[in-house]
Amino acid sequence: MLSIRRATPDDLAALTEIYNEAGAHSAGTKMPRTNMKWFRQMPVLSPTIQEQRHIAVYVDSLQEKVEALTELQEETAKEIEEPTPSILDRAFERKLQRKQLHFKYT
Numbered sequence: 001m002l003s004i005r006r007a008t009p010d011d012l013a014a015l016t017e018i019y020n021e022a023g024a025h026s027a028g029t030k031m032p033r034t035n036m037k038w039f040r041q042m043p044v045l046s047p048t049i050q051e052q053r054h055i056a057v058y059v060d061s062l063q064e065k066v067e068a069l070t071e072l073q074e075e076t077a078k079e080i081e082e083p084t085p086s087i088l089d090r091a092f093e094r095k096l097q098r099k100q101l102h103f104k105y106t
Contacts, residue, residue, distance in 0.1 A: 018042075
């Protein structure tokens with residue numbers, strides 16, 4: 001299973017170093033551009049195929065949870081909208097008892 005961790009100060013220092021290095025190899029004042037020859041020589045670290053598969057499985061599981069929550073939210077919104085007309089109808093027809101009108105607001 002994929003383990004997620006927070007960025008460490010070392011991670012941030014490495015990113016800052018890369019950012020500063022890219023800036024040192026950039027030209028232009030209005031729209032600075034990084035020197036592509038330098039950029040193409042930068043080493044790129046990528047996860048192993050196995051780790052990429054773990055990442056894909058993890059992202060897929062998150063997507064499934066998002067879809068389930070979205071569906072639940074839509075169902076809840078429908079349920080909230082549906083009872084209102086029936087309560088109002090009963091209230092106007094005087095069929096709604098006073099004890100049924102207790103709502104708790106938090």
